[in-house]
Amino acid sequence: MTTETMQAVVCHGPEDYRLEQVPRPSLPEGGALVRVEAVGICASDLKCYHGAAKFWGDEHRSPWAEKGRIPGHELVGEVVEITDEAAARWGVAVGDRVVSEQIVPDWDCRYCLRGAYHMCATHDMYGFKGYDGAMAEFIAFPAKALVHKISKDLPPAHAAFAEPLSCALHAVERADIQFEDVVVVAGCGPIGLGMIAGAKAKGAATVVALDAIASKLDLARAAGADVVLDITQDDIYAAVRDLTGGFGADVYLEGTGHPAAVKQGLNLLRKLGTYVEYGVFGSEASADWSIISDDKELDVRGAHLGPHTWPKAVQMIESGVLPLEDICTHQLPLSRFQEGLDLVGSGASSVKVSLIPDSSYTG
Known part of the structure; x- marks a missing residue:
C-alpha cells in the first residue's frame, strides 16, 4: 500500500527549514483530519x-521546539475526516x-485541573513540540485539542487571525x-492591533498606540486607537502626561x-499602574526594578x-470590527x-503574513 504524501515545511533546526514531501497524517483516534x-x-515562529x-533551551530552560517538526500554529482549515x-x-x-487553539493540553496536570489549561505542564503545542503544525497541506487534530468552528464566508487568512487575536484578548483581560x-499599547503589529480592539471593547477611556511605522499607526486608528504616537518623532512621555493630568498611563500592554519597550512601559505608567507583557523576546531585557517596587508599586503581569x-x-x-483587509497584508x-x-x-x-498550500493558492 502506497502512503499518501503532502507538501510541508519541516524544521531541521535554527535557520534550517526545508520544503519537503512528507507522509500525509492519518485520522487520529478520537480526533480529526483537516485540510x-x-x-x-x-x-x-520567526x-x-x-x-x-x-x-x-539554555541552562535555565528546557527546549520548546523539536527538530523534524512541521511549524505553524495560526491555522484554519476544513474538516475532511472526523471521528464520532x-x-x-x-x-x-x-x-x-x-480553527484550533495552539496548545494541546494533557488535561491531567495541576494547571489543567484548576482551569489554567494554557499553562499545561507538558506544554505540547502545534508546530513546536509534540504535534506537527499547519505549514502543510493537512494537519491532524488530536483528541485532546481545543477546536472552534468559524465562518466559511471569511477569506482564509482572516479566519486564521483568530489565534493572534485570542492572544491579544487574553492580555487585555489580564490588565x-x-x-x-x-x-497604552506598545507595537501595532497583529498582537498590538488586537490589544487595541480588545481594550476599546473593554471600555477603556483612551487607547494610545505606539509604533515607529506610520502605516501601522494608521491601522491602529482603524482598529480603535484614540491617540497614535510615533516613538521616533513624538515625545511620548509628555503626551501621556498631558492625557493623564501628569500622572501617567493606567495600563501598559507590551506586544x-x-x-527597549520594557523600560518604556515602566516609565510611562503612573503609580499603582498595571504592566502586561505579551511580547516574545529574542534576548533578555533588563530594567530598574526599583521602579516596580519603591517608586511606583506596579502590578506586573505576564500573559500567555x-x-x-x-x-x-x-x-x-466575523463581525468585521477589525480592518483585516489591511492587517492581512501578504498571502x-x-x-x-x-x-x-x-x-x-x-x-x-x-x-500579518500567511502561507497558503500551493494547491489552493490563487495568487
Missing part, C-alpha cells in the same frame, strides 16, 4: 527559526471550517481595564518583544496564549515560506 486553508507566520533560547467522538466533543462535522483608564478568549476572537473577526504559497519569514523579520512592509 489546511491558511497558516499565519507568528513572531514566535524567533524559533532564528534560534532563540526560549525555543531551543470528536464531532460530538467539538460540535463540528466534515466540511466545516475550523483588568476600568472604564476611566488610559491604556513588541523588544527590550489565549485561554477562554477564542469564542470572542471568532465573534470579533504567499507554502513553497515561498522563506520569503514569508523574511517579510515578518523586516517588519516594515508587512503586518
Whole structure:
C-alpha cells in the first residue's frame, strides 16, 4: 500500500527549514483530519527559526521546539475526516471550517485541573513540540485539542487571525481595564492591533498606540486607537502626561518583544499602574526594578496564549470590527515560506503574513 504524501515545511533546526514531501497524517483516534486553508507566520515562529533560547533551551530552560517538526500554529482549515467522538466533543462535522487553539493540553496536570489549561505542564503545542503544525497541506487534530468552528464566508487568512487575536484578548483581560483608564499599547503589529480592539471593547477611556511605522499607526486608528504616537518623532512621555493630568498611563500592554519597550512601559505608567507583557523576546531585557517596587508599586503581569478568549476572537473577526483587509497584508504559497519569514523579520512592509498550500493558492 502506497502512503499518501503532502507538501510541508519541516524544521531541521535554527535557520534550517526545508520544503519537503512528507507522509500525509492519518485520522487520529478520537480526533480529526483537516485540510489546511491558511497558516499565519507568528513572531514566535520567526524567533524559533532564528534560534532563540526560549525555543531551543539554555541552562535555565528546557527546549520548546523539536527538530523534524512541521511549524505553524495560526491555522484554519476544513474538516475532511472526523471521528464520532470528536464531532460530538467539538460540535463540528466534515466540511466545516475550523480553527484550533495552539496548545494541546494533557488535561491531567495541576494547571489543567484548576482551569489554567494554557499553562499545561507538558506544554505540547502545534508546530513546536509534540504535534506537527499547519505549514502543510493537512494537519491532524488530536483528541485532546481545543477546536472552534468559524465562518466559511471569511477569506482564509482572516479566519486564521483568530489565534493572534485570542492572544491579544487574553492580555487585555489580564490588565483588568476600568472604564476611566488610559491604556497604552506598545507595537501595532497583529498582537498590538488586537490589544487595541480588545481594550476599546473593554471600555477603556483612551487607547494610545505606539509604533515607529506610520502605516501601522494608521491601522491602529482603524482598529480603535484614540491617540497614535510615533516613538521616533513624538515625545511620548509628555503626551501621556498631558492625557493623564501628569500622572501617567493606567495600563501598559507590551506586544513588541523588544527590550527597549520594557523600560518604556515602566516609565510611562503612573503609580499603582498595571504592566502586561505579551511580547516574545529574542534576548533578555533588563530594567530598574526599583521602579516596580519603591517608586511606583506596579502590578506586573505576564500573559500567555489565549485561554477562554477564542469564542470572542471568532465573534470579533466575523463581525468585521477589525480592518483585516489591511492587517492581512501578504498571502504567499507554502513553497515561498522563506520569503514569508523574511517579510515578518523586516517588519516594515508587512503586518500579518500567511502561507497558503500551493494547491489552493490563487495568487
